[in-house]
Structures are given as C-alpha cells and as structure tokens.
Amino acid sequence: MLRSIESLKNAPSVSIDAESAADATELHISLTRPLYLQELHLGRFTADVRDAFRKRKRFNVSFSGVQSFSNEDDTRSFLSLRLEALVAEMDKIAERYCQPTFYPDPQFHASFAWALGGDVLSEKTVEGIPKLLGELGHDLRHCSIMLVRVRSKEGTHRIEVTPNDDIIILRNKIAQELKILDPATITISDQPNAGATPMDSLSGKTLGELNVKHGDLLYIGFAEAAAQPASTASSSTVVQDAVDDFLDSQKGLIKRGKDPKFCKHASNGMCDYCMPLEPYDPAYLEEHKIKSMSFHAYLRKLGSHDKKQGTSYVTLPSLEEPSFKVKTNCSSGHPPWPASICTKCQPSAITLQRQPFRLVDHVEFSSATIIDNFINYWRSTGLQRFGYMYGRYEPYSEVPLGIKAVVEAIYEPPQEGDSEGLKLESPIEGEKRADEMAAACGLQRVGMIYTDLTDDGTGKGTVLYKRHIDSYFFSSQECQFAAVMQQKYPNATKYSSTGAFGSKFVTCVIGGNDEGNIDVSSYQVSNTCVGMVDADIVEPSVEPGIMRVKEPAADRYIPDVFFKYKNEYNLVVQKDAKPSFPVEYLLVNVTHGFPVKAAPMFTSTKDFPVENRMGAFTQDAESLHRYLESGKLVDLASNFHFLLFTRSMGILNDADEMLLLVKVALTHSEEDASKLQQTSGWQTLLTVLKESAGSSRGGGQGSSSGGGASSSGGASAAAPWTCRHCTFLNTHGDENCEMCGLPMG
The missing domain is CATH 3.90.1140.10 (Cyclic phosphodiesterase)
Structure with missing residues (x-):
C-alpha cells in the first residue's frame, strides 16, 4: 500500500x-x-x-x-x-x-x-x-470512501466508491443495486436527459480523473431486458409441505353418481347432471356448509395450477401477498417517503371482505388426552395456560382438496398465568429444543392453543359462555397476535413469485359453549389482516370485537380502509373503517374435532409432568426416576414431555442414544429398548437418577429427625437441581453449578 x-x-x-x-x-x-x-x-x-x-x-x-x-x-x-x-x-x-x-x-x-x-x-x-x-x-x-448519488427512472440511490476506483467499478455497483441484467447498456451524464455517455467507453479512467466528487449527483439510463418466459426451475427450488405436493398431483374433481330423474344415458355415459364438479363449485360448498374453499381449490379457480403444470406457462405466478407499506424505491424519482409520496409508491385503498379460501380446513387432535392434560392445569390452579401445538399436515377428505393439521403434542413455554389472562416470556432455548425434538419425531409447529375459562360458580363443573354473537368470538388483540405468528410461519408454495403465500399456522381457543361445557374454537386471520398488522395500520381496541385503525403520523402512512355490510334495507353499502371496524372481517373459521379411531403417535398410559409448570407439576430428576420405575421403557418412552426433559438433561448422546430413544418411542421395539438400556449414556442416566433419589430421601430423613432449621436447609441444599444456564443436573449440595460454575439463582 x-x-x-x-x-x-x-x-x-x-x-x-x-x-x-x-x-x-x-x-x-x-x-x-x-x-x-x-x-x-x-x-x-x-x-x-x-x-x-x-x-x-x-x-x-x-x-x-x-x-x-x-x-x-x-x-x-x-x-x-x-x-x-x-x-x-x-x-x-x-x-x-x-x-x-x-x-x-x-x-x-x-x-x-x-x-x-x-x-x-x-x-x-x-x-x-x-x-x-x-x-x-x-x-x-x-x-477515502465517498458517496455518489445516481438517479434513474428507478429513483435515487447512493453508491459507495473511492476516488481511485475505475468507472467500471461504479458501473458494476449500479447494475447490482438496480438489478440491471445488461450493465453494458448503462449510460451516464451530469445533466438530466443531456449528453449521456456509455460508461463502458470511459473504461480505464478513475472517478478522480473524471472529477467525480463526494456527494455528486449523476444521471444514468439503461435498456430494460426483454421479458423472458418464466422458468419452472425457480418454482422447483421451493420446498413445499408433503401434503401440498400430494394435492398438486390430484385432479380434485368432485364425482357425482347418475341422477335417476334426469340422466337418460347408459351407465358408461355422462351428462350435465352427473359430470364431476370443480372443487370450488359454489353450489356444492353451500350445500355442504363449507364457508371457505380450500387453498388448492382456490388455486384451481385462479387457474394457477393448470398454468404451472403445463409446458407453455409464460406468466408470473398468480399469488401475491398483500402489502400496504409505502414503496421505498419509487420509479418517479422523487425523494423517498416520508419526504415525498406519489400515486406509484403509496399503497392502494383497502376494502375489507371475507377471505374466500383458507390454508388449513380442519384441526384434528389425535387423542382427547392431549386436550385433557392441557386443561388439567387450569382445573387444578384456576390459571390460564398457553401452548404450541406440534403435529403434521395431512389431506382432509371432508373438503375438496382440503388440508388438516393433526396435533400430536402440546409444548408449554415459560409463562406467568392468571385467572384472567397470561403473560409469555421471550423465546428461550426451551422452544428451540422443543422444535428439534418435534423434528426428530417427524413433527412441526402447526399452531398455538390457550385457555379462556372461567368457572360459573355452580359447582357442576360448567364454565361461563363468554364468546358468542353478542360479545365476540376472537378479540382484536388475539387477531394481532395471530397475525404476527402467521407471518413468522409462512406457507411455502411454488405458485408465488416470492416462494411463500399465507400461513398454515392455526390458533385454537379453549372456552365455554352455550351449554356451559368446555369446547375448542379454531381460527386463522386473513392475509389482509397480516398485511395491515405488518404495515402498522391497525391496533387492538378496548372493546374486544372492534379493531381500530391508527392515526396517520410523520412516519406512518395510513391508506383508506373500507368495509361493506348490509343496512336495514338489506342493501350492501360501503362504509369508511376509520376509526374502527368489526374483527369478523379479518377472521377465517377453521373446524376442529377428533378422529373416529384414535391412533396417536405418543401412546404412553402414564402421565409425565409437563414442562414449565409450577408446584406439584414440576419436572425434576425425582419425577423422572419415579416415571421410569412405573413400567417398561418400551411403553414409557412414548411421551413427548418425557423425551423433551430427558434430552434437556444432556446425559444421552444426541447423535446416537437420544435418536435410539426416539425410535423406541415411535416404533415400540423391544429390541431397540434393550439396546438402549445397554448403552453407557442410559446407564449413566439411571445412576444419576438413583443417586438423586437417594440423596433426596436421605435429606428428607435428616430433616424429619433433626426438626431444626439447619436440617431443613441441608435437605434443600442436597436436593438435585438443574442449572438454568447450562441445563446440567447438579446432584451435590453446592449452590454453584458443577459444570459451568454459575450460581443456582
């Protein structure tokens, strides 16, 4: 240098x-x-x-x-x-x-x-x-580094260069910033629409030699490349869910039998009265009380599926996520928002209406025990509870080309429950471990579930009926939370130019029905709701059934928002949604239920304490020791909470022993269980549990015999505890972790 x-x-x-x-x-x-x-x-x-x-x-x-x-x-x-x-x-x-x-x-x-x-x-x-x-x-x-402003029909951009850079370096950076396919067509000038010179003709000259200084404004032009046919290779890189790939291969036609009144042809013939219907046929959907068509039926209606499957597909994918944000790179050339705005970069007006399709048509709990175990905490403490649902997506035959989310387990993250609500802590390592364990079992996070239960005081075990047509079904705050979660878990699809459209993430609320019994309600929010929350247009209101439209601010552009309804004369009229509108315009109803023949993935008949519960429900080494002594491993292993806690102890090797335990839980193989029990990791786990149980019993005897405060303190110090920093199970009486040295508190 x-x-x-x-x-x-x-x-x-x-x-x-x-x-x-x-x-x-x-x-x-x-x-x-x-x-x-x-x-x-x-x-x-x-x-x-x-x-x-x-x-x-x-x-x-x-x-x-x-x-x-x-x-x-x-x-x-x-x-x-x-x-x-x-x-x-x-x-x-x-x-x-x-x-x-x-x-x-x-x-x-x-x-x-x-x-x-x-x-x-x-x-x-x-x-x-x-x-x-x-x-x-x-x-x-x-x-020294300097900034050069370049202005084109795509707007004004700032490029970092140095005076010693060749002008070709500036050309390449401009092509990368503006995504120009052919950099050789770029021209440059210090005046708008005058004296444009091809940048390639200035090759070999530095910016200093061309008198380009820090802060200079240069005007560039370029030739746009001709429109190329869309390649199916880009869509092949999108990894869809297996259920989407399966439904893509199905015709989806609704078969009908021969009508005895109107069909006059032979048995091998077909007419308008018996020919198959399209999966989006409105008469069929109304007859079978299907409020929203399935996502793949919606694709058939748009014609996206036929275009994508054909060989002459030359247009862009049909699906596009709604965006209500101001475009930052406007082609009009004016300063970006909030300094200026025009009709090209401002979002269009929003007309709220019911979303005609849904990404998930049905939520199926593989066993009623899953819901019972989740509600038991409220029954015992009166505190509300929140959990993430893990399962898989499968075809749903009750709806043409439908999809159902099959729930196999519920993970309960750290939270502070209350009788009127709950507070979730920030995402921590525990959720990552739950995702990894679910993936090892072939599951994924499909939604969230929480309780909203209040005992009616009659002593009959019935609850209050709070969510109904005269109050609300899904509050505005819940809509906003669901929109954030759905945006966090997008649905991968090859029919979108971005590779994603909507979300399969569902929300289930456990509340009371009109008979006072406990029931489950399932919802999704529309793509419009997700876009409005992302653009910071709406906010929850004090009244649960009403969503507020925010006021415009210096850095917040609020487009016009309208919704349609039937007035007292049964006429459809349009009304301004400012300052508020009903949340029903943002909801998508999803059905739920249980299988006729339950075949859950986790079949253990013994209950293992659920994670992050307090009091008698706490997970610890003693509870794990009692659980393993209550039966045979081949039966006890088939419990999601047991697998999760065992892995969190960090004794079993993830690459070998833990995978073998998961295999025992899923296949119930006696041979694999015997092989696992002979591994060194499993023997170490049993030894640690026996020592923990022995020290706990010894501490308890000392406490009862001594009866003093010092004996009680000794028993507490000798009890095993899991380090919250490194998750190591400590069996000694020291208050500092044996593994990482950090204190218990």
Whole structure:
C-alpha cells in the first residue's frame, strides 16, 4: 500500500500494481481485543453486540496519521494508521459478561505491518519512510470512501466508491443495486436527459480523473431486458409441505353418481347432471356448509395450477401477498417517503371482505388426552395456560382438496398465568429444543392453543359462555397476535413469485359453549389482516370485537380502509373503517374435532409432568426416576414431555442414544429398548437418577429427625437441581453449578 501511495504521489498516471493492491485489501479494523466466552453465551453475546450497533448510522472513516502499537504480551508490534470518527460501544457488553473492558485509551486503527516483538516497529521505523509523516495524510485522501448519488427512472440511490476506483467499478455497483441484467447498456451524464455517455467507453479512467466528487449527483439510463418466459426451475427450488405436493398431483374433481330423474344415458355415459364438479363449485360448498374453499381449490379457480403444470406457462405466478407499506424505491424519482409520496409508491385503498379460501380446513387432535392434560392445569390452579401445538399436515377428505393439521403434542413455554389472562416470556432455548425434538419425531409447529375459562360458580363443573354473537368470538388483540405468528410461519408454495403465500399456522381457543361445557374454537386471520398488522395500520381496541385503525403520523402512512355490510334495507353499502371496524372481517373459521379411531403417535398410559409448570407439576430428576420405575421403557418412552426433559438433561448422546430413544418411542421395539438400556449414556442416566433419589430421601430423613432449621436447609441444599444456564443436573449440595460454575439463582 505504501508503494502505491508513493506511486500516486510521484506519478499519478502510474497504475497500482497487483501485489500492492492485494496488500491494500488485507486492511481491517479491530473493534475489540479477543474475549473468551463460554459456548452457551455465544448466541446471547452476538445478539447483544448486534443490538448495540443496530442503531448506529453509517459514517465515513478517515486516517489521521501513523502510530505503532503492541499487544498486551509484547509479543508482536503493529504499524497502524489511526482512524477518526469511531465510537467504542463494547465496554458495557464486556462488563455484562464479566470480561475485561476495552483498552483504557482506545485508539482505533488499521494495521498494515507487523513484526515479532513489542517494540520492533517504533517511531524510528516510521521516520524511516521518506516524507511519510509529512505527506501521508494528503496521500491517504486518495483512499477515502465517498458517496455518489445516481438517479434513474428507478429513483435515487447512493453508491459507495473511492476516488481511485475505475468507472467500471461504479458501473458494476449500479447494475447490482438496480438489478440491471445488461450493465453494458448503462449510460451516464451530469445533466438530466443531456449528453449521456456509455460508461463502458470511459473504461480505464478513475472517478478522480473524471472529477467525480463526494456527494455528486449523476444521471444514468439503461435498456430494460426483454421479458423472458418464466422458468419452472425457480418454482422447483421451493420446498413445499408433503401434503401440498400430494394435492398438486390430484385432479380434485368432485364425482357425482347418475341422477335417476334426469340422466337418460347408459351407465358408461355422462351428462350435465352427473359430470364431476370443480372443487370450488359454489353450489356444492353451500350445500355442504363449507364457508371457505380450500387453498388448492382456490388455486384451481385462479387457474394457477393448470398454468404451472403445463409446458407453455409464460406468466408470473398468480399469488401475491398483500402489502400496504409505502414503496421505498419509487420509479418517479422523487425523494423517498416520508419526504415525498406519489400515486406509484403509496399503497392502494383497502376494502375489507371475507377471505374466500383458507390454508388449513380442519384441526384434528389425535387423542382427547392431549386436550385433557392441557386443561388439567387450569382445573387444578384456576390459571390460564398457553401452548404450541406440534403435529403434521395431512389431506382432509371432508373438503375438496382440503388440508388438516393433526396435533400430536402440546409444548408449554415459560409463562406467568392468571385467572384472567397470561403473560409469555421471550423465546428461550426451551422452544428451540422443543422444535428439534418435534423434528426428530417427524413433527412441526402447526399452531398455538390457550385457555379462556372461567368457572360459573355452580359447582357442576360448567364454565361461563363468554364468546358468542353478542360479545365476540376472537378479540382484536388475539387477531394481532395471530397475525404476527402467521407471518413468522409462512406457507411455502411454488405458485408465488416470492416462494411463500399465507400461513398454515392455526390458533385454537379453549372456552365455554352455550351449554356451559368446555369446547375448542379454531381460527386463522386473513392475509389482509397480516398485511395491515405488518404495515402498522391497525391496533387492538378496548372493546374486544372492534379493531381500530391508527392515526396517520410523520412516519406512518395510513391508506383508506373500507368495509361493506348490509343496512336495514338489506342493501350492501360501503362504509369508511376509520376509526374502527368489526374483527369478523379479518377472521377465517377453521373446524376442529377428533378422529373416529384414535391412533396417536405418543401412546404412553402414564402421565409425565409437563414442562414449565409450577408446584406439584414440576419436572425434576425425582419425577423422572419415579416415571421410569412405573413400567417398561418400551411403553414409557412414548411421551413427548418425557423425551423433551430427558434430552434437556444432556446425559444421552444426541447423535446416537437420544435418536435410539426416539425410535423406541415411535416404533415400540423391544429390541431397540434393550439396546438402549445397554448403552453407557442410559446407564449413566439411571445412576444419576438413583443417586438423586437417594440423596433426596436421605435429606428428607435428616430433616424429619433433626426438626431444626439447619436440617431443613441441608435437605434443600442436597436436593438435585438443574442449572438454568447450562441445563446440567447438579446432584451435590453446592449452590454453584458443577459444570459451568454459575450460581443456582
């Protein structure tokens, strides 16, 4: 790099040689010295650093001189260029993880030379470079980063370049930013619509030679590529659910028998009265009380399926997610929102209406025991409960080309329950473990479920009927929560240009029906609702059945929102949805039920404590020990909560022993169970459980015999406990974790 600087100073026309250019690209900026963290803290540390620097605005870097540095061990010295306009943000994060803070006097720099020893590269070495200290600051300006504005029919963009960059580098960056297929067609000018010059004709000239300075506005033009037929290869890269691939291969026609009154043809004939119906036939849907057609029936109605399956498909996919945000890159050329807005970049008006299709038609609980175990916590404590449903998607024959979500297990994340509601904690490691365990069992997260139960006080075991036509079925707050979750779990489909459309994530609410019995209601929210929540257009209101439209703000554009209804004269009229509208316009009803012949995946007849429950429901080593002693492993293993807790102990090897345990749970193989019991991991688990049970019983005897406070404290200290930092099961009486050394609390 120094040779390049000398060349530029003495002979500006001399180009930089390849070796020097390679050396220059080796420069880096050191933001902190090495920190030594435990592996379990790496993810959280990375998130903290990202959050600390996320709000930092982009800034330019300039060099202010040369200085020598050495590391703390004086084993290596560096010759570096001092940097200005940088701020250290790492001290607070380092202190949070009990790490040494940043250097007392941080000097940000970019090192370009190093040598062994702490004082080898000293000031004398710097002075040995001819005239470097006096002229380096001037020469380094040739390497400073500058921003060049380019304006085209796609709007104004800012490109980072340096004065020494060839104009071809600027051309390539413009092509990448604007997604121009043929960069050779790009022209440039310093005036709009005048004197446009092809950028390729200026090849070999640097931006400094062309007098392009920081902040200059350049006008560019380019030729748009001719429309190419859409390739089916892009759609083949989208990995759909297996049920979608299966339904794609089905014709979906609704077969009808021969009408005895109107069909006059032979048995092998066909007429208008007996020919098959399309899966979206409105008369058939109304006759069978199907409020919303299935997603694949909707595809047949749009014609997307036929186009996609054919060989002459030349148009873009038909499905497109609704977006109500202001477009940031408007082709009109005006400053971006909120400085300016036009009809091209502003979202269109929203007319609320019932969504004609649904991604999931039915929710099927593989066994009634799943719901009973989930409700038992409310029955025992009176506190509401929330859980994530894990299962799979299968074809649903009751609806043409329908899809059902089969629920096999419910995972309950950490939460604070109350009689009137509940509060969920932030996503933690436990949810990740639940997803991984479900994936090992061939399941995925299909929805969420929660209770809204209140005893009516009659003593008959009945509950209040709170959700009905005169109050609400699904509150506005629940709509917003469901929209956020559905956006988090998009539905992969090859019929969308983005590869995703809608969501199969369902929401189930357990409440009371008109007879006072406990019942389940299942819902989804429309794609319009998801788009409005994403664009920050709506918010929940105090009245549960009403959704509010937000007021416009400096950084929030609110389009016109309307909804239609029948007035007292039975006429359909349109009304402005501001300031509020009924949540029914955002809901999609989903049916639910149980199979005629239950065949659940997890068949254990013994109940294992559910995760994250308090009191007598707590999961610990003692409860696991009692569970394993209550029967044979081949029967006990088939319990999702047992598998999840066993894996969280970290004793069994995930790559071998844990997978073997999952295989025993799913196949109920005596041979696999015997093989698992002979593994070292399983023997270690049993040993730990026996020692934990023995120490717990010994502590209990000491407490009862001593009867004093010290005996009670000794029993508590000897009880096994799971470290909340590294999930290691501690069986000793120390308050610090034996594995990671962190305290119990």
